[in-house]
Amino acid sequence: MAAPTPEEVRQMYDDFTDPFARIWGxxxxxxxxxxxxxxxxxxxxxxxxTDEMIALLDVRSGDRVLDVGCGIxxxxxxxxxxxxxxxxxxxxxxxxxxxxxxxxxxxGLANRVTFSYADAMDLPFxxxxxxxxxxxxxxxxxxxxxxxxxxxxxVLRPGGTVAIADFVLLAPVEGxxxxxxDAFRAGGGVLSLGGIDExxxxxxxxxxxxxxxVDISAQARPSLVKTAEAFENARSxxxxxxxxxGLDRMIATFRGLAEVPEAGYxxxxxxxx
Numbered sequence: 389m390a391a392p393t394p395e396e397v398r399q400m401y402d403d404f405t406d407p408f409a410r411i412w413g414x415x416x417x418x419x420x421x422x423x424x425x426x427x428x429x430x431x432x433x434x435x436x437x438t439d440e441m442i443a444l445l446d447v448r449s450g451d452r453v454l455d456v457g458c459g460i461x462x463x464x465x466x467x468x469x470x471x472x473x474x475x476x477x478x479x480x481x482x483x484x485x486x487x488x489x490x491x492x493x494x495x496g497l498a499n500r501v502t503f504s505y506a507d508a509m510d511l512p513f514x515x516x517x518x519x520x521x522x523x524x525x526x527x528x529x530x531x532x533x534x535x536x537x538x539x540x541x542x543v544l545r546p547g548g549t550v551a552i553a554d555f556v557l558l559a560p561v562e563g564x565x566x567x568x569x570d571a572f573r574a575g576g577g578v579l580s581l582g583g584i585d586e587x588x589x590x591x592x593x594x595x596x597x598x599x600x601x602v603d604i605s606a607q608a609r610p611s612l613v614k615t616a617e618a619f620e621n622a623r624s625x626x627x628x629x630x631x632x633x634g635l636d637r638m639i640a641t642f643r644g645l646a647e648v649p650e651a652g653y654x655x656x657x658x659x660x661x
Contacts, residue, residue, distance in 0.1 A: 397529050397577035401481035407629045409460060411622045416459040417525040417553070418611035418653060420604065430614060437553065437608070438463045439470075441524055444551040444600070444657045447471050451519035454478070454543060456508045456536070457526020461488030461501070467522075468501045476518075478506035508536045513543045520544070522551040533580035533587075537594035541660055550596060550658040556584050558605065558652040568644035569651065575641045584654055591658050600657040608653035612646035 408416060412430060419433025420440055428436075441463070447453060449472040455464045458477025461484075468475045479485050488503035495501070506512050508523075509532060521540045530536040540550060555578065561569055572578060588598050616639045619626055626635050645651050 397579070398480045400577050401479070402483050404629065405460060405481065405484055405487070407626055411618050411625065412615060414460055414462045417463070418608045419614070420607045421610045422607060424606070424610045430618070433611075435466065438466050438524070440604070440655060441522055441551050441553055442467050442470055444655055445471075445520050445522055446549045446657075447473050447520045449473065452476070452517070454511075454513070454518045454521040454540070456521060456523040456540060457529065458484065458488055458503055459524075460484050461491040461503060463524055464488070464501055464503070465491055465495050465497060468497055469495070473520075474500040475502075476513075477501075477503040478508065478511070479503065480505065480507060509539060511539045511543050515542055516545040518543050518545065518548060520549045520551070524551075524553045525555070527552060528555050528576075528578045528580050531579045534590045534593055537590055537596070541594040541596050544660045546660055548660050549599075550591075550656075550660070552587075552591075552654075552656040552658070554587070554654060554656075555581060556587060556652045556654045557581060557650055558583070558603070559650045561648060561650050565648045565650065568641075568648050571637075571641045572645045572651070575638060584652075587654065587656060591656060596658040596660055598656065598658050600655070602655045603652060604655055605652035609646065609651075612642045612651075616642040616646070 413434055415434035417434060419430055420437040421428055421433050451473045453473050453475045455475055455477035458464055458479050464475040464477045477488055482505050485503045485505050492498045492501040521544050527533050527536055591598050620639055
């Protein structure tokens, strides 16, 4: 399957953010389940993953944080509320930016939480203008992840921190497993996907120091089946947007990846010297 283009990734978010948010929830990312069998809602699990990122970021009141790939703003608002920080979020989807700004306004945070249209590989910010940067499940969309990381490092002040949550491959895959991973790449707008060592190398090549790497594959994995179930249960709502064939393909993609134990998820913390 051919990899999607950056323009196709942008169009995907323009077209499907609304139905995805209605069905999965307003955190457009995976969840964190301490126990896969526990009765924990998707909303609670996705908030828990945001909280893991907040803890990893290590920020103080008044710090300025850049959110790379902000979605519709729920994680940024949660971060700003929890840590009394200022957040600037960016997205390549204008509808997402509009929704995120409306969320900040509704939360009474428009004075310190703002969102704008921008390309993560060419950030419109001055050097050393942020105290921290996070990328919550967004860097896999970058056609050049290394360049995006270098841009993140450029706008980060010395001593500032980075938090990343993203997909990884825990080991090479072949055959049916590779087909499942390739389907996820094509359907999920995944342009950068590799091993943990490769990810850490990209972070270091951006002249950042890796401070922690935590494999949370087991905690994130339930998201795959739960996504498939959520969309199957909402078939009548989704088919007008995706068509029956597109919906079936999406459900099969998530169920297929759930059968690939090498499909992983990692949290990476870093600091700028």
